[in-house]
Amino acid sequence: MDKVQNNKAWFLxxxxxxxxxxxxxxxxxxxxxYAVQDTFGNNVFFWHGLGWFEDVLTDSRVHGALGRQLMxxxxxxxxxxxxGIAIALCMPKRGFWASVCLVLMALPLLIPWNVVGTIxxxxxxxxxxxxxxxxxxxxxxxxxxxxxxxxxxxxxxMDVWHWTSLVALLAYAGLQSIPQAYYQAAKIDQAxxxxxxxxxxxxxxxxxxxxxxxxRFMDSFMIYTEPFVVTGGGPGSATSFLSIDLVKMALGxxxxxxxxxxxxxxxxxxxxxxxxxxxxxxxxxxQEGK
Amino acid sequence: xxxxxxxxxAHSYLPNxxxxxxxxxxxxxxxWNDGEAYALLGASGCGKSTLLxxxxxxxxxxxxxxxxxxRDVTRADxxxxxxxxxxxxxxxxxxxxxxxxxxxxLRNRGMDAGFVAAQVQKIAxxxxxxxxLHRKARGLTADAKQKISLGRGMVRxxxxxILFDEPLTVIDPHMKWELRTQLKALHNEFxxxxxxxxxxxxxxxxxxxKVVVMHDGRVVQLGTPEDLFDTPEHTFVGYFIGSPGMNxxxxxxxxxxxxxxxxxxALGGSYKALTGRVQIGVRxxxxxxxxxxxxxPVTIRRIEDVGRHQIxxxxxxxxxxxxxxxxxxxxPAGANRLKFQPExxxxxxxxxxxxxxxxxxxxxxxxV
Numbered sequence: 001m002d003k004v005q006n007n008k009a010w011f012l013x014x015x016x017x018x019x020x021x022x023x024x025x026x027x028x029x030x031x032x033x034y035a036v037q038d039t040f041g042n043n044v045f046f047w048h049g050l051g052w053f054e055d056v057l058t059d060s061r062v063h064g065a066l067g068r069q070l071m072x073x074x075x076x077x078x079x080x081x082x083x084g085i086a087i088a089l090c091m092p093k094r095g096f097w098a099s100v101c102l103v104l105m106a107l108p109l110l111i112p113w114n115v116v117g118t119i120x121x122x123x124x125x126x127x128x129x130x131x132x133x134x135x136x137x138x139x140x141x142x143x144x145x146x147x148x149x150x151x152x153x154x155x156x157x158m159d160v161w162h163w164t165s166l167v168a169l170l171a172y173a174g175l176q177s178i179p180q181a182y183y184q185a186a187k188i189d190q191a192x193x194x195x196x197x198x199x200x201x202x203x204x205x206x207x208x209x210x211x212x213x214x215x216r217f218m219d220s221f222m223i224y225t226e227p228f229v230v231t232g233g234g235p236g237s238a239t240s241f242l243s244i245d246l247v248k249m250a251l252g253x254x255x256x257x258x259x260x261x262x263x264x265x266x267x268x269x270x271x272x273x274x275x276x277x278x279x280x281x282x283x284x285x286x287q288e289g290k
Numbered sequence: 291x292x293x294x295x296x297x298x299x300a301h302s303y304l305p306n307x308x309x310x311x312x313x314x315x316x317x318x319x320x321x322w323n324d325g326e327a328y329a330l331l332g333a334s335g336c337g338k339s340t341l342l343x344x345x346x347x348x349x350x351x352x353x354x355x356x357x358x359x360x361r362d363v364t365r366a367d368x369x370x371x372x373x374x375x376x377x378x379x380x381x382x383x384x385x386x387x388x389x390x391x392x393x394x395x396l397r398n399r400g401m402d403a404g405f406v407a408a409q410v411q412k413i414a415x416x417x418x419x420x421x422x423l424h425r426k427a428r429g430l431t432a433d434a435k436q437k438i439s440l441g442r443g444m445v446r447x448x449x450x451x452i453l454f455d456e457p458l459t460v461i462d463p464h465m466k467w468e469l470r471t472q473l474k475a476l477h478n479e480f481x482x483x484x485x486x487x488x489x490x491x492x493x494x495x496x497x498x499x500k501v502v503v504m505h506d507g508r509v510v511q512l513g514t515p516e517d518l519f520d521t522p523e524h525t526f527v528g529y530f531i532g533s534p535g536m537n538x539x540x541x542x543x544x545x546x547x548x549x550x551x552x553x554x555x556a557l558g559g560s561y562k563a564l565t566g567r568v569q570i571g572v573r574x575x576x577x578x579x580x581x582x583x584x585x586x587p588v589t590i591r592r593i594e595d596v597g598r599h600q601i602x603x604x605x606x607x608x609x610x611x612x613x614x615x616x617x618x619x620x621x622p623a624g625a626n627r628l629k630f631q632p633e634x635x636x637x638x639x640x641x642x643x644x645x646x647x648x649x650x651x652x653x654x655x656x657x658v
Contacts, residue, residue, distance in 0.1 A: 185381040189395040199383040
């Protein structure tokens with residue numbers, strides 16, 4: 001029987017094309033469009049080439065935001081990953097308390113970003129917030145709205161409170177999947193607790209930990225709502241991370257061109273980092289054969 | 291090295307076991323002689339692994355004591371007992387090289403580097419992995435990983451015993467035979483007490499000097515392969531060992547004769563009056579075709595040629611009977627009777643073997 005050629009079948013793909021076009025391609029292209037044009041209002045645009053990209057790349061304000069962003073992501077990864085693993089190791093393996101722990105751990109993850117921000121914004125205040133009240137009661141001049149270090153502390157602690165659970169739950173899942181025989185064999189081999197962690201638990205958790213690092217990196221790199229609610233990016237621009245700066249530029253100053261160029265590069269950075277992670281992860285899988 | 295004594299041992303995984311059925315391991319007294327190779331044979335879930343883990347100290351028994359020599363080690367941990375154990379599924383430390391894996395138990399005990407290196411070389415030669423010593427263990431095939439596990443079990447020379455928990459399950463058949471031979475060689479060389487858990491009778495019978503058969507949390511027989519074949523102490527041993535297993539028929543026994551569904555069968559000895567469920571058991575090897583009025587009337591279902599012999603599958607009043615016939619034996623058309631060799635018939639009351647009168651009486655159950 002001859003194969004039937006019917007190009008009308010292509011029309012069946014049309015809904016997907018339309019959907020993707022409207023949800024992703026057209027908005028992205030609009031941004032690209034803004035990024036290469038300039039306007040003085042009245043919807044009149046003229047060609048500006050790569051000018052905005054050059055401006056953004058050499059803009060010390062953007063450099064500062066990028067630096068703060070990398071520092072923030074670095075700090076929270078350095079805290080959340082080890083802390084998450086430590087919590088996972090301490091959680092009971094089974095029984096009633098295991099379920100209680102899981103529910104407790106999941107709670108912060110269920111709270112919306114802006115609510116988390118509000119909670120910590122109030123908690124950190126010296127007049128009505130428990131944390132601020134206690135700290136000033138201890139004689140510390142606590143003021144996260146004026147002191148940049150305090151602002152950083154509260155933003156970092158908030159993020160750790162909100163997201164360490166995710167790392168802990170992923171690590172816990174990784175730990176649960178280790179067969180009992182490994183621990184028994186380690187006992188027979190007289191391995192110390194540290195060696196059990198180093199040679200059994202850590203290697204077995206490697207996959208989930210990479211996913212945890214990737215998720216936490218991307219999320220923290222795009223963080224907006226929580227610091228915006230707590231510090232509004234201040235004091236000064238001390239906690240203005242990339243997305244806060246971007247929104248200021250795009251909506252506060254309505255600099256559409258630079259903001260568009262900025263967001264495209266922002267997007268590319270995240271894409272690049274995700275690609276690096278993906279490559280590392282698949283390479284690790286391949287190494288199994290070496 | 292030491293003799294291992296299990297004294298009044300019993301184990302239940304439940305915190306408050308009520309009856310007998312709550313125990314994964316029913317009450318057990320047993321002595322493992324120093325330097326012997328034992329196979330622990332039984333169906334899956336009969337308590338073999340439980341028993342093994344109690345001996346190695348991974349599990350504390352609910353009742354009873356474990357003695358190494360004269361020392362009570364019931365609550366001592368694995369380290370103190372100095373035992374090696376190999377598990378059913380390969381356990382390797384992925385991020386270490388093959389060599390480091392083998393060296394791990396020695397280094398953890400603070401042995402000196404020279405001794406460790408020599409020992410690793412020796413074991414690597416034994417398991418045939420000398421050329422991959424510097425390779426990462428990650429990504430090796432399952433049977434290579436299991437060989438590493440076996441190697442780690444054997445690398446220490448001073449252990450009290452080596453326990454194997456179905457270690458060759460994931461190994462391919464040709465390698466299985468080779469490794470089993472290596473284990474035997476190791477046993478001959480060092481004389482460790484070895485306990486080898488398996489559900490494979492061939493493995494058990496070829497590996498061990500003595501085979502311990504477990505059934506439903508209980509040791510039903512300890513003996514040499516010949517004992518298990520000739521005089522199974524329990525019907526379970528009868529049908530679990532042998533291929534096909536022993537034929538068992540409900541019977542009434544009086545004196546020298548058994549009556550099976552109205553037909554008389556001559557026995558090799560004389561028996562006292564028995565109560566409970568009485569059965570006679572005969573291995574298919576000792577069942578032959580009969581002519582005329584001899585033997586039991588059966589319906590022959592089919593004959594399977596399995597190479598070195600043929601298996602005749604027949605049916606007697608609803609009970610299957612198997613017979614093993616020599617290779618090339620012809621079964622005449624219309625053959626419909628089977629007879630048993632009287633001296634090869636065992637008598638069972640409530641699943642336990644009853645010794646005939648006037649022979650050296652081994653009272654039932656004590657054979658354990």
